[in-house]
Amino acid sequence: MTRSISSLLRLMMFSLILGVLLVRPAYAGVAEAAEQDSAASHDEGSRVDESMDDEAVEDIDASMQDKDKLKKPVKKDKKSKGSQKATKIAPNIDLKEVAPTPVIIEDDNLVDEAAAEPKTSSEPTDLVSPSTEELPEKAVNESITLFNTEVLPNTSTRLAWSSGIQIAGLAQPTPVLVVNGAHPGPTLCLTASIHGDELNGIEIIRRTVYDLDPKELSGTVIGIPIVNLQGFQQGSRYLPDRRDLNRHFPGTPTGSLADRVAYSLFQQVIVNCDMLVDIHTGSFRRNNLPQLRADMHIEDVASLTRGFDGIAVVHSVGNPGMLRSAAVDAGIVAVTLEVGESLRIQEDEIKAGVKSLNSLMEKQKMISRLFVWGQPETIYYNSYWLRAEHGGILFSEVELGDSVKKGDILGTVSDPITNTEYPIVANTAGRIIGMAVDQVVMAGFAAYHLGTEAEIPPEKEKALINSKKSANLMLSD
Ligand SMILES: [Zn+2]
Numbered sequence: 468m469t470r471s472i473s474s475l476l477r478l479m480m481f482s483l484i485l486g487v488l489l490v491r492p493a494y495a496g497v498a499e500a501a502e503q504d505s506a507a508s509h510d511e512g513s514r515v516d517e518s519m520d521d522e523a524v525e526d527i528d529a530s531m532q533d534k535d536k537l538k539k540p541v542k543k544d545k546k547s548k549g550s551q552k553a554t555k556i557a558p559n560i561d562l563k564e565v566a567p568t569p570v571i572i573e574d575d576n577l578v579d580e581a582a583a584e585p586k587t588s589s590e591p592t593d594l595v596s597p598s599t600e601e602l603p604e605k606a607v608n609e610s611i612t613l614f615n616t617e618v619l620p621n622t623s624t625r626l627a628w629s630s631g632i633q634i635a636g637l638a639q640p641t642p643v644l645v646v647n648g649a650h651p652g653p654t655l656c657l658t659a660s661i662h663g664d665e666l667n668g669i670e671i672i673r674r675t676v677y678d679l680d681p682k683e684l685s686g687t688v689i690g691i692p693i694v695n696l697q698g699f700q701q702g703s704r705y706l707p708d709r710r711d712l713n714r715h716f717p718g719t720p721t722g723s724l725a726d727r728v729a730y731s732l733f734q735q736v737i738v739n740c741d742m743l744v745d746i747h748t749g750s751f752r753r754n755n756l757p758q759l760r761a762d763m764h765i766e767d768v769a770s771l772t773r774g775f776d777g778i779a780v781v782h783s784v785g786n787p788g789m790l791r792s793a794a795v796d797a798g799i800v801a802v803t804l805e806v807g808e809s810l811r812i813q814e815d816e817i818k819a820g821v822k823s824l825n826s827l828m829e830k831q832k833m834i835s836r837l838f839v840w841g842q843p844e845t846i847y848y849n850s851y852w853l854r855a856e857h858g859g860i861l862f863s864e865v866e867l868g869d870s871v872k873k874g875d876i877l878g879t880v881s882d883p884i885t886n887t888e889y890p891i892v893a894n895t896a897g898r899i900i901g902m903a904v905d906q907v908v909m910a911g912f913a914a915y916h917l918g919t920e921a922e923i924p925p926e927k928e929k930a931l932i933n934s935k936k937s938a939n940l941m942l943s944d
Contacts, residue, residue: 562623562644562677608651611687621649621681630731644690646679652686652833656740661713663698664809668746671820686833716793743794743801748809755901756867757819760803767800774830775823779900781848848918855880855912857889861905869899877915895919
């Protein structure tokens with residue numbers, strides 16, 4: 468079982484690389500459509516902040532369909548006698564081991580073959596957790612049950628989520644890493660690659676979760692490194708039905724494919740979380756400074772942002788259908804963590820993301836490390852996009868993270884035919900929190916995401932609570 472999973476993962480990586488190479492040309496076409504969408508939101512003075520990361524692009528280049536003809540191994544679920552009863556996981560299973568499951572819920576007779584293997588030492592018997600006895604001075608955590616599997620305290624394990632809507636024999640479960648600490652505490656969920664072409668978050672979750680020691684952890688960490696596995700395999704932002712999954716939360720069991728996938732993830736995993744960090748990157752060849760997107764009108768959310776070490780926090784109400792918005796509506800304290808650019812693995816951004824999550828866990832008293840805090844104060848931003856007024860080739864003069872003054876030239880758009888140069892000028896002082904990489908652009912292209920420092924986190928402006936319209940107006944100020 469373990470071996471077949473690891474060979475599957477290797478194949479996934481290979482198909483990803485192939486997918487990336489083949490998909491790249493398709494993005495030129497998509498970007499324009501995305502731009503139209505963001506231009507519309509800019510005019511409304513709303514959703515500006517999220518527009519570059521969560522566009523709802525309806526049409527996608529037809530060439531996307533030609534890529535990645537790799538055959539994926541299809542594993543038949545082996546039938547074995549088993550029950551639907553929650554399976555207990557032995558303490559201290561390593562994340563590299565796959566826990567018994569996934570259980571196919573519809574069929575009483577189907578249990579993953581791993582359940583039958585004695586190697587996993589996971590017989591559903593009464594197991595004594597030895598490590599909890601070693602720590603008498605602290606309270607003992609409880610088990611957590613996910614996918615009909617009970618994960619005991621002081622245990623780390625790997626489960627699998629399947630939305631259950633694939634053709635039965637082709638179901639491809641998504642790995643879910645669970646570290647259930649020895650001590651009680653909150654449940655922190657980490658999700659990445661909801662947009663399948665966003666890779667930094669996958670690595671951020673790997674480093675963060677594998678660095679945890681269940682003995683030392685208070686609470687539970689649930690990491691889903693690759694939510695949109697099919698998009699990931701194809702190097703695509705979207706689901707196979709070309710929909711943006713991050714527009715369909717919390718989902719419905721009777722809607723579109725995206726609605727159903729969203730519903731399954733939300734009901735099976737997300738509802739178990741107290742806190743959620745959904746990790747994204749800039750889209751369509753735009754790079755984001757590591758930053759949180761958070762609805763600062765919600766006090767718990769604003770309070771959570773203060774747990775991140777010195778990271779830029781951009782106030783954003785969020786769009787309907789986003790995982791962050793749906794989670795907040797369900798009472799889960801949720802933020803989006805933006806790091807870098809899609810289709811790339813960026814070491815510095817990944818390190819910043821890992822550091823952020825560690826600082827959060829430390830602040831939440833989930834871990835205790837000698838964490839060196841960088842900046843004592845979180846910096847809050849409102850933000851808006853500066854757009855190219857002319858088509859041509861964009862050459863930037865600023866870098867991500869730069870502070871700029873009003874009147875500074877951020878870059879120029881150069882018309883390759885007429886040899887005319889059009890500067891893009893900052894119309895206010897601020898910081899470059901997101902920007903396009905040099906490329907061919909059309910008029911209206913959102914080139915620079917400028918963050919303007921907010922005096923105070925606006926969460927105390929109670930008058931604006933529950934009024935998304937007002938919040939957006941405030942953003943455009
Ligand atoms: Zn994204």
